Amino acid sequence: MSNQKVVVGIDNGGTKTLIGIVEQSGKILVKKQFPTDINDSPKTHIEKCMKVVNECMEKAGMNDQSLLGIGVNVPGLADPKKGVLIHAPYSGWRNVPVREHLQEKWPGIPIHIANDVNACALGELVFGRGKQFENFLWVTISTGIGGGIIIDRKMVEGEHFIAGEIGHLVVEWEDGKLCGCGNRGCLEAHASGTAIANMAKGKLEIEPSSITAKSVAESAYNGNKAALDKYRQAGNYIGRAFSYAANVLNPGAIIIGGGVSLSFDLLEPHIRETFQSAVIDETNKNIPILQTALGYEAGLIGAASLIYANDLKGDE
Amino acid sequence: MSNQKVVVGIDNGGTKTLIGIVEQSGKILVKKQFPTDINDSPKTHIEKCMKVVNECMEKAGMNDQSLLGIGVNVPGLADPKKGVLIHAPYSGWRNVPVREHLQEKWPGIPIHIANDVNACALGELVFGRGKQFENFLWVTISTGIGGGIIIDRKMVEGEHFIAGEIGHLVVEWEDGKLCGCGNRGCLEAHASGTAIANMAKGKLEIEPSSITAKSVAESAYNGNKAALDKYRQAGNYIGRAFSYAANVLNPGAIIIGGGVSLSFDLLEPHIRETFQSAVIDETNKNIPILQTALGYEAGLIGAASLIYANDLKGDE
Numbered sequence: 001m002s003n004q005k006v007v008v009g010i011d012n013g014g015t016k017t018l019i020g021i022v023e024q025s026g027k028i029l030v031k032k033q034f035p036t037d038i039n040d041s042p043k044t045h046i047e048k049c050m051k052v053v054n055e056c057m058e059k060a061g062m063n064d065q066s067l068l069g070i071g072v073n074v075p076g077l078a079d080p081k082k083g084v085l086i087h088a089p090y091s092g093w094r095n096v097p098v099r100e101h102l103q104e105k106w107p108g109i110p111i112h113i114a115n116d117v118n119a120c121a122l123g124e125l126v127f128g129r130g131k132q133f134e135n136f137l138w139v140t141i142s143t144g145i146g147g148g149i150i151i152d153r154k155m156v157e158g159e160h161f162i163a164g165e166i167g168h169l170v171v172e173w174e175d176g177k178l179c180g181c182g183n184r185g186c187l188e189a190h191a192s193g194t195a196i197a198n199m200a201k202g203k204l205e206i207e208p209s210s211i212t213a214k215s216v217a218e219s220a221y222n223g224n225k226a227a228l229d230k231y232r233q234a235g236n237y238i239g240r241a242f243s244y245a246a247n248v249l250n251p252g253a254i255i256i257g258g259g260v261s262l263s264f265d266l267l268e269p270h271i272r273e274t275f276q277s278a279v280i281d282e283t284n285k286n287i288p289i290l291q292t293a294l295g296y297e298a299g300l301i302g303a304a305s306l307i308y309a310n311d312l313k314g315d316e
Numbered sequence: 317m318s319n320q321k322v323v324v325g326i327d328n329g330g331t332k333t334l335i336g337i338v339e340q341s342g343k344i345l346v347k348k349q350f351p352t353d354i355n356d357s358p359k360t361h362i363e364k365c366m367k368v369v370n371e372c373m374e375k376a377g378m379n380d381q382s383l384l385g386i387g388v389n390v391p392g393l394a395d396p397k398k399g400v401l402i403h404a405p406y407s408g409w410r411n412v413p414v415r416e417h418l419q420e421k422w423p424g425i426p427i428h429i430a431n432d433v434n435a436c437a438l439g440e441l442v443f444g445r446g447k448q449f450e451n452f453l454w455v456t457i458s459t460g461i462g463g464g465i466i467i468d469r470k471m472v473e474g475e476h477f478i479a480g481e482i483g484h485l486v487v488e489w490e491d492g493k494l495c496g497c498g499n500r501g502c503l504e505a506h507a508s509g510t511a512i513a514n515m516a517k518g519k520l521e522i523e524p525s526s527i528t529a530k531s532v533a534e535s536a537y538n539g540n541k542a543a544l545d546k547y548r549q550a551g552n553y554i555g556r557a558f559s560y561a562a563n564v565l566n567p568g569a570i571i572i573g574g575g576v577s578l579s580f581d582l583l584e585p586h587i588r589e590t591f592q593s594a595v596i597d598e599t600n601k602n603i604p605i606l607q608t609a610l611g612y613e614a615g616l617i618g619a620a621s622l623i624y625a626n627d628l629k630g631d632e
Contacts, residue, residue: 016412039543068361132474134475135330135474135475147564149564149565151467151472156565158451158565158566158567159449159450159451159566159567159568159599160566160597160600161566162566162596162599162600163564163565163566164564164566165564165566165596165597165600166564166565168563168596169559169563169564170556170559170560171602173489173556174490175387181596183593183594183595183596185594186596187618188459197458230582236431240489241488242562243485243486244485244560247477247482247484247485248463248465248480248481248482248485248561248564248565249465249472249474249479249564250473250474250475250477250478250479250480250481251474251475252475253539268417277500278485278486278500278501279498279499280478280481280484280497280499280502281476281481283475283476284430284431284476284478284481292335
């Protein structure tokens with residue numbers, strides 16, 4: 001085992017930071033988490049990360065010679081080429097040279113950084129159902145909705161690193177709800193976990209302040225018509241957005257993850273119905289829409305895949 | 317001049333086939349066209365093409381040693397990897413091994429085939445405004461609407477070679493017009509040249525049977541409010557579709573061509589207004605939306621660029 005090469009994944013979240021050592025197989029050897037303190041300076045936060053990386057390596061009985069690389073994901077905008085966190089809305093951090101900071105401690109070791117949703121797409125490519133596709137769209141449906149695009153087994157970043165903004169496709173032009181982005185009618189405002197919970201407030205026998213997408217789903221599974229209806233609405237809107245992505249990209253599959261994807265069976269028939277009414281060509285109509293098989297640690301696996309995916313496609 | 321290497325472009329259209337010899341600069345040295353006879357077998361049509369290629373080469377004082385390659389575009393579905401025309405709706409031709417047929421006469425010479433809209437996108441990349449962008453969306457707005465996607469200066473084909481179907485993004489869910497594809501509310505059904513002409517029928521003092529997008533544009537330029545309104549409607553719908561493509565792809569630019577793009581100034585303010593209300597991030601809001609500078613022979617230039625673009629990106 002001492003000759004084994006491994007990757008360190010750093011999964012930065014708004015409330016917690018999860019760090020782990022991930023094998024080539026995707027198995028997590030050791031992991032450790034600590035609360036993200038948004039009052040920390042970026043440098044202090046990165047130093048905390050470094051300390052925990054060391055603890056994990058020690059626990060696994062490994063030293064830096066075993067390190068194939070370090071993958072870091074952030075819930076915000078990243079420039080993967082420069083290795084810089086451009087902006088993390090949750091903490092207000094801007095223009096943090098993450099790679100440079102980490103490189104001081106680990107010179108010569110590949111270090112990659114990416115937006116967390118894009119990292120999940122890569123995780124799916126390397127370790128999940130994406131293995132079997134050359135081209136696919138990854139969509140995280142959680143409190144918000146984000147997407148990542150894989151073409152020819154590579155991540156599409158876009159001109160300014162924001163390709164894949166599936167959550168901000170306008171799916172309702174007539175009666176659009178206000179979205180956090182400032183526009184109206186975005187998918188995120190109509191079909192995210194937050195949106196599903198909001199739609200159900202006052203419609204279910206649940207105390208409004210404690211309604212979540214999960215509790216709405218539980219009611220739906222118990223046959224509650226209003227709850228089923230909210231998932232039907234969300235599914236139809238997701239189907240609209242997926243039709244746009246499919247007509248533009250003609251992907252081999254659409255793979256969804258995130259908390260709301262756990263209620264995939266409530267959404268799927270409605271996604272499919274709307275989707276098929278709005279895509280051209282039989283090949284698009286038959287695109288598989290799949291639920292991720294990666295679980296709770298998809299973010300950490302995704303961070304590690306930033307290194308393993310580059311391994312796959314060769315040096316760049 | 318005799319040492320100059322050139323490309324032959326074959327631009328197959330539903331009514332005419334245009335063949336020309338195109339220099340590296342994009343200049344057309346010689347060209348010749350003949351009517352496309354859809355009753356011809358594919359093989360007969362290709363033999364006619366070969367004959368005209370020979371005539372053009374002779375007229376240019378060149379022989380096959382001067383040939384850098386042959387680019388062929390078709391108004392239909394093509395498999396660029398196999399060099400096969402999968403389906404051309406206008407003639408009903410299916411599974412025609414175009415490259416194989418031409419290769420018999422020109423062994424060892426690179427021969428590429430593509431869908432005509434994709435070829436236009438590549439033409440824009442190599443010879444047009446696309447030269448300055450790494451990533452852009454090409455959209456042809458003509459009797460129909462089609463698109464081509466360039467990412468990292470390469471064509472995105474999609475899993476089944478139909479990426480870029482901008483014309484079939486549903487832009488009207490409530491009161492969608494029936495589209496030729498069988499769906500309702502597609503951009504093509506609401507904003508193509510055909511759609512603009514249809515919308516204006518009975519609204520202008522023009523004999524309905526002779527209304528075209530061009531005559532509606534002429535009325536609009538003369539200040540006719542109904543005509544201006546049709547271009548406003550079309551522009552708003554185009555803005556919706558462009559917002560989807562931009563949120564998905566985050567391109568560096570959107571470049572439009574085709575007959576209707578000649579009325580760009582009638583459309584542009586309305587495209588821009590809707591577009592900006594529906595894309596996320598300042599970088600997307602500021603995406604340049606440009607009119608192609610390539611003219612009437614964009615198709616032929618596009619066919620030639622199938623060879624010159626491969627030259628750009630190296631052998632594949």
